[in-house]
Amino acid sequence: MSESPSPPIVLDVWCELQCADCRTALTDIRALRERYGDRLEPRLRHFPLEKHKHAFAAAQAAEEAAVQGQGWAFVESVLGRVEELDSKGEPLLIEVARELGLDTEEFDTALIDGRHILIVDADQAEGKAIGVTGTPTYLVGGERLDGGKSQEGLRERVEAVVDRILAEQSDA
Numbered sequence: 001m002s003e004s005p006s007p008p009i010v011l012d013v014w015c016e017l018q019c020a021d022c023r024t025a026l027t028d029i030r031a032l033r034e035r036y037g038d039r040l041e042p043r044l045r046h047f048p049l050e051k052h053k054h055a056f057a058a059a060q061a062a063e064e065a066a067v068q069g070q071g072w073a074f075v076e077s078v079l080g081r082v083e084e085l086d087s088k089g090e091p092l093l094i095e096v097a098r099e100l101g102l103d104t105e106e107f108d109t110a111l112i113d114g115r116h117i118l119i120v121d122a123d124q125a126e127g128k129a130i131g132v133t134g135t136p137t138y139l140v141g142g143e144r145l146d147g148g149k150s151q152e153g154l155r156e157r158v159e160a161v162v163d164r165i166l167a168e169q170s171d172a
Contacts, residue, residue: 006039006169008038009039009140009141010041010043010140011029011040011139011140012138013029013042013044013136013137014045014047014127014136014137014139015045015047016046016047016049016052016055017048017059017075017078017082017085018052018058018082018085018086019052019079020082021135021136022079024151025151025154028154029042031155032155032159040162044071046062046063046119046120047123047127047135047137048120048124049134054090057093057111059123060116061074061096061107061110061111062074062075063119063120064102064110064111064116065100065107067110068103068106070101073100074096074102077099077100090111132146138158140161140165141161143161145158145161
């Protein structure tokens with residue numbers, strides 16, 4: 001009887017798509033994916049900040065992109081154009097959706113009808129409940145790691161937690 005593999009370790013990433021620090025965090029997330037493969041599951045969690053007027057719409061748009069199968073691609077593309085989102089707002093979100101080959105009419109409708117607002121609100125509420133105050137903030141193995149103040153050493157801290165959990169799983 002073969003042993004079933006352990007479920008992936010979840011890395012919740014509280015992120016805001018109008019946040020330049022979150023763009024920097026993408027490099028860390030890519031490196032973590034490369035290092036751990038499917039042993040780690042990065043999950044985007046929304047934490048739009050009031051100071052960024054397009055962040056809430058961008059969070060909803062990311063959820064629609066996920067429904068259409070392009071969640072991370074959309075997030076990476078929008079974060080790569082933070083300054084453009086500042087100036088263009090929602091039309092940039094539709095533009096990115098078009099570039100990714102998504103159904104832009106459905107995208108536009110999703111932003112109008114607010115079908116993803118509850119997901120964004122729930123993420124934000126959960127983030128506040130565990131002490132998220134800025135973005136990016138990571139939660140892995142029950143530990144909250146705040147990258148909103150500094151990205152310095154953050155990836156190494158995430159790796160230390162993930163390595164510890166993997167070691168515990170292999171000992172079990």
